[in-house]
Amino acid sequence: MCRMSSESPVVADRATLLRRLRQVLPTHCLLVEDEDLRPYECDGLTAYREMPLAVCLPENEGQVVDVLRTCHQLGVPVVARGAGTGLSGGAMPHAAGVVLSLARFNRILAVDRDSRTAVVQPGVRNLAVSEAAAPYGLYYAPDPSSQIACTIGGNVAENSGGVHCLKYGLTVHNVLRIRMVSIEGEIFEIGSAAPDAPGYDLLALCIGSEGLLGVVTEVTVKLVPKPELAQVVMASFDDVAKAGDAVAAIIAAGIIPAGLEMMDKPATAAVEPFVKAGYDLDAAAILLCESDGTPEEVAEEIARVRAVLTASGARDLRVSQSEAERLRFWAGRKAAFPAVGRITPDYYCMDGTIPRKRLAEMLAAIAAMERKYGLRCANVFHAGDGNLHPLIMYDMSLPGDWEKAEAFGAEILELSVALGGSITGEHGVGIEKIKQMCVQYATPELETFHAVKAAFDDKRLLNPEKAVPSLHRCAEYGRMHVHRGELKFPDLERF
Amino acid sequence: MTRDEIVAAIRAAHAGRTPLRLRGAGSKDFYGGLLAGEVLDLSGHRGIVAYEPTELYLTAKCGTPLAEIEATLAEHGQMLAFEPPHFSANLTVDRDISAKTGATLGGCLAAGLAGPRRMQAGAVRDFVLGVTLVDGRGQVLDFGGRVMKNVAGYDVSRLIAGSLGTLGAIAEATLKVLPKPVAETTLAFACAADEAVRRLNDWGAQPLPLSAAFWHDGRLLLRLSGAAAAVDAARRRLGGELTVDAEKTWISVREQTHPAFAATPLWRVALPSTAPALAVDGLAAIEWGGALRWYAGDIDAATIRAAATAAGGHATLYRAPESLRCRVDPFTPLAPALLALHRRLKKVFDPAGILNPGRLYAEF
Numbered sequence: 001m002c003r004m005s006s007e008s009p010v011v012a013d014r015a016t017l018l019r020r021l022r023q024v025l026p027t028h029c030l031l032v033e034d035e036d037l038r039p040y041e042c043d044g045l046t047a048y049r050e051m052p053l054a055v056c057l058p059e060n061e062g063q064v065v066d067v068l069r070t071c072h073q074l075g076v077p078v079v080a081r082g083a084g085t086g087l088s089g090g091a092m093p094h095a096a097g098v099v100l101s102l103a104r105f106n107r108i109l110a111v112d113r114d115s116r117t118a119v120v121q122p123g124v125r126n127l128a129v130s131e132a133a134a135p136y137g138l139y140y141a142p143d144p145s146s147q148i149a150c151t152i153g154g155n156v157a158e159n160s161g162g163v164h165c166l167k168y169g170l171t172v173h174n175v176l177r178i179r180m181v182s183i184e185g186e187i188f189e190i191g192s193a194a195p196d197a198p199g200y201d202l203l204a205l206c207i208g209s210e211g212l213l214g215v216v217t218e219v220t221v222k223l224v225p226k227p228e229l230a231q232v233v234m235a236s237f238d239d240v241a242k243a244g245d246a247v248a249a250i251i252a253a254g255i256i257p258a259g260l261e262m263m264d265k266p267a268t269a270a271v272e273p274f275v276k277a278g279y280d281l282d283a284a285a286i287l288l289c290e291s292d293g294t295p296e297e298v299a300e301e302i303a304r305v306r307a308v309l310t311a312s313g314a315r316d317l318r319v320s321q322s323e324a325e326r327l328r329f330w331a332g333r334k335a336a337f338p339a340v341g342r343i344t345p346d347y348y349c350m351d352g353t354i355p356r357k358r359l360a361e362m363l364a365a366i367a368a369m370e371r372k373y374g375l376r377c378a379n380v381f382h383a384g385d386g387n388l389h390p391l392i393m394y395d396m397s398l399p400g401d402w403e404k405a406e407a408f409g410a411e412i413l414e415l416s417v418a419l420g421g422s423i424t425g426e427h428g429v430g431i432e433k434i435k436q437m438c439v440q441y442a443t444p445e446l447e448t449f450h451a452v453k454a455a456f457d458d459k460r461l462l463n464p465e466k467a468v469p470s471l472h473r474c475a476e477y478g479r480m481h482v483h484r485g486e487l488k489f490p491d492l493e494r495f
Numbered sequence: 496m497t498r499d500e501i502v503a504a505i506r507a508a509h510a511g512r513t514p515l516r517l518r519g520a521g522s523k524d525f526y527g528g529l530l531a532g533e534v535l536d537l538s539g540h541r542g543i544v545a546y547e548p549t550e551l552y553l554t555a556k557c558g559t560p561l562a563e564i565e566a567t568l569a570e571h572g573q574m575l576a577f578e579p580p581h582f583s584a585n586l587t588v589d590r591d592i593s594a595k596t597g598a599t600l601g602g603c604l605a606a607g608l609a610g611p612r613r614m615q616a617g618a619v620r621d622f623v624l625g626v627t628l629v630d631g632r633g634q635v636l637d638f639g640g641r642v643m644k645n646v647a648g649y650d651v652s653r654l655i656a657g658s659l660g661t662l663g664a665i666a667e668a669t670l671k672v673l674p675k676p677v678a679e680t681t682l683a684f685a686c687a688a689d690e691a692v693r694r695l696n697d698w699g700a701q702p703l704p705l706s707a708a709f710w711h712d713g714r715l716l717l718r719l720s721g722a723a724a725a726v727d728a729a730r731r732r733l734g735g736e737l738t739v740d741a742e743k744t745w746i747s748v749r750e751q752t753h754p755a756f757a758a759t760p761l762w763r764v765a766l767p768s769t770a771p772a773l774a775v776d777g778l779a780a781i782e783w784g785g786a787l788r789w790y791a792g793d794i795d796a797a798t799i800r801a802a803a804t805a806a807g808g809h810a811t812l813y814r815a816p817e818s819l820r821c822r823v824d825p826f827t828p829l830a831p832a833l834l835a836l837h838r839r840l841k842k843v844f845d846p847a848g849i850l851n852p853g854r855l856y857a858e859f
């Protein structure tokens with residue numbers, strides 16, 4: 001386990017901080033005892049832990065403003081937190097800072113059928129938004145697999161995606177407006193229910209900013225009409241390369257499916273006993289391809305998808321015949337992480353993106369890495385948009401195992417960049433991929449990121465030491481920046 | 496023109512504190528604040544750099560005409576889904592020869608304005624995957640990339656969309672492209688403006704393959720796009736009158752050669768789609784499912800701005816004679832805290848304030 005060492009000096013002593021926080025928060029909104037702080041010491045990336053000085057649980061925006069102002073005055077770091085399901089350590093506390101939990105901002109303020117919008121507080125769970133919209137025949141499209149637990153605030157901070165993002169977009173495409181409090185306690189209205197708000201597109205800048213630019217206190221999301229029908233085709237392949245090519249062939253045929261996901265054999269093997277989805281356990285890979293729309297449209301698209309998949313060498317095709325069956329096919333995919341969690345003491349989830357056509361190459365490279373590090377890896381992908389989630393299995397209790405898993409993961413991410421992709425498609429950089437940022441970006445871009453941060457938070461108190469590495473840190477890491485895969489990757493010969 | 500030449504020009508301007516006016520094809524010279532500075536013509540930096548239909552992206556240099564990009568995409572049955580205008584046909588002011596090619600990619604991104612398919616497909620920024628920017632110091636910066644999902648670092652490429660060249664010259668950009676719909680049909684309905692807004696919102700909340708709407712002078716046009724079966728089913732369900740030659744009409748809406756846009760001053764009012772009619776005369780057209788409403792004629796600027804703001808939207812003085820443009824800000828003024836933030840961001844990218852000063856807001 002890694003205790004993070006802090007780069008910034010402790011500015012205010014803890015007693016002063018707590019005294020000042022007690023002036024602005026009622027007792028039940030402030031946690032200070034170790035046993036109360038413990039649940040906050042990590043997020044979904046459990047390998048990294050840190051205890052905060054205190055946890056604030058404000059109940060209204062005025063309290064958020066007061067907490068932020070107080071911390072700004074005292075020079076105390078603040079880490080915002082939703083449900084703590086993040087997978088990159090974004091909500092991991094700062095040893096000299098406070099955690100600002102938005103858990104009590106859990107109200108849906110409005111759902112409007114005609115304008116197809118909902119106004120929600122940031123602590124509302126992703127799925128709760130769709131549930132509230134359901135009576136109107138509407139839903140909120142981005143659907144992370146963690147949707148029963150993760151919050152809209154966390155989704156905004158990470159620009160989260162889900163299995164339907166290929167057709168319906170990421171969080172950035174589905175949020176119309178946010179209300180955000182700066183570290184100085186200033187309130188900004190960013191975006192609007194009307195299109196194309198005047199000025200710079202700060203909404204695009206703030207979505208995916210990992211809690212570094214401000215604390216979100218309200219979100220207006222776009223809702224979309226629930227399609228009349230959705231059906232999913234499940235195809236099995238005896239070769240992962242063929243499955244990868246089938247993905248490109250579907251896109252080449254002019255089809256943008258509602259979802260296009262892939263799982264390799266180790267992943268289906270882990271999932272099947274757990275959810276009994278009916279996956280073909282002999283297949284090297286399975287593809288799930290969803291079509292939605294009117295019944296006529298779905299029938300037409302499914303026929304085209306079947307033809308493409310057959311031509312691409314699928315050895316078996318099944319089309320869901322009922323809503324229950326469709327959900328069962330998806331249940332396996334959505335439960336892939338916890339299912340893998342049942343067959344290994346610990347797993348480490350990666351999140352690189354690559355051009356779709358490099359999928360087979362990446363899988364071969366991962367297989368070689370499994371041998372190199374002596375660790376197993378199951379692969380699930382948002383194949384339609386080239387977003388990979390290799391799940392590296394390790395055992396935290398074995399000395400050296402985590403270090404191996406971490407090196408394995410770093411190698412996957414750096415290869416993603418070398419193949420023309422990115423180190424993170426939806427989970428964020430957080431603390432986890434901070435070194436790989438040095439590979440993806442060169443000094444001038446990193447300097448620009450720091451300057452953008454300073455335009456919002458010049459004391460660098462919001463989620464410090466996350467998301468954007470200091471140049472000093474990159475120099476220490478000593479890895480070369482690779483530009484869109486154009487520079488030759490030094491390690492590529494190995495594969 | 497090479498990227499190095501753009502860099503050299505901006506470095507020189509930065510050193511000499513010379514304001515620059517970035518220009519693609521000049522098709523949007525009428526838009527935004529009054530033009531200032533020495534022209535830096537970017538139309539010579541042109542050409543498609545990469546296009547992979549199965550990866551759904553296209554990379555091109557900023558001076559590439561949209562017409563060239565769209566022709567290339569069409570060969571593979573693909574399109575720019577935000578349906579940007581080219582503004583090549585409706586030149587209202589004398590222009591040099593380069594304007595004949597119509598809008599460039601750089602100008603399109605910098606203006607950030609999408610066409611009729613906006614409500615269905617999304618805004619310009621929704622399709623930006625990556626940008627190579629030459630900032631106000633002449634530094635070359637690469638943001639984003641060519642993959643669909645990328646959350647590493649702040650999303651600067653999308654921030655650049657709509658920044659009207661005030662944060663840097665876009666040297667090159669990568670856009671997400673989409674397959675063209677298989678079928679497209681346009682229906683017409685006779686109705687008053689209020690009824691059009693009501694119907695558009697009601698249809699919008701249903702799973703219908705709507706892709707554009709245009710109301711003008713008592714007639715509502717509704718475009719359906721998608722799978723043939725879906726378009727057919729929707730057409731039967733919605734009724735209305737089938738229109739011929741609809742494609743030409745949609746081009747005239749996109750290019751604003753339609754008579755609805757002829758009068759000046761022309762105000763572009765963005766609203767929540769359900770907003771009731773503004774207490775302002777001169778409604779010329781409605782687009783985007785009710786969310787974009789055009790007003791023309793002698794309208795008091797403060798009145799229309801106040802009405803739009805009260806309804807949760809904003810009003811842009813879109814096309815107007817210079818005598819009006821020098822008195823009225825083109826865009827709705829920002830709240831003080833937001834304006835201060837804009838100025839800090841402007842400083843990050845253009846510390847000397849040389850790029851398109853005043854094009855977006857007079858303050859920077």
Ligand SMILES: Cc1cc2nc3c(=O)[nH]c(=O)nc-3n(C[C@H](O)[C@H](O)[C@@H](O)COP(=O)(O)OP(=O)(O)OC[C@H]3O[C@@H](n4cnc5c(N)ncnc54)[C@H](O)[C@@H]3O)c2cc1C
Binds near residue numbers: 517557580603607609
């Ligand atoms: C008033 C107006 C209304 C519009 N309305 C619509 C609409 O309703 N629907 C729609 O879809 N589109 C609309 N557009 C978008 C526009 O028509 C074109 O899409 C646009 O791309 C024009 O390109 P251009 O090359 O002529 O740009 P120009 O007119 O030459 O430049 C436009 C802006 O972009 C800047 N610029 C140009 N090139 C670059 C570059 N490489 N880097 C940085 N900045 C640059 C310029 O400085 C200027 O601020 C509108 C544009 C304007 C001006």
Ligand SMILES: Cc1cc2nc3c(=O)[nH]c(=O)nc-3n(C[C@H](O)[C@H](O)[C@H](O)COP(=O)(O)OP(=O)(O)OC[C@H]3O[C@@H](n4cnc5c(N)ncnc54)[C@H](O)[C@@H]3O)c2cc1C
Binds near residue numbers: 080089102216
């Ligand atoms: C089993 C599992 C499956 C997952 N599947 C997916 C998936 O399919 N797609 C996907 O994209 N992600 C997925 N994730 C990752 C995670 O669920 C998302 O990143 C989610 O958006 C995090 O939400 P949260 O509320 O848990 O945020 P947290 O983990 O609490 O915080 C995440 C980040 O957001 C910041 N933050 C939180 N709230 C605010 C706020 N109000 N204002 C400002 N900053 C804030 C935090 O500081 C932190 O940096 C998965 C995670 C798990 C455990």
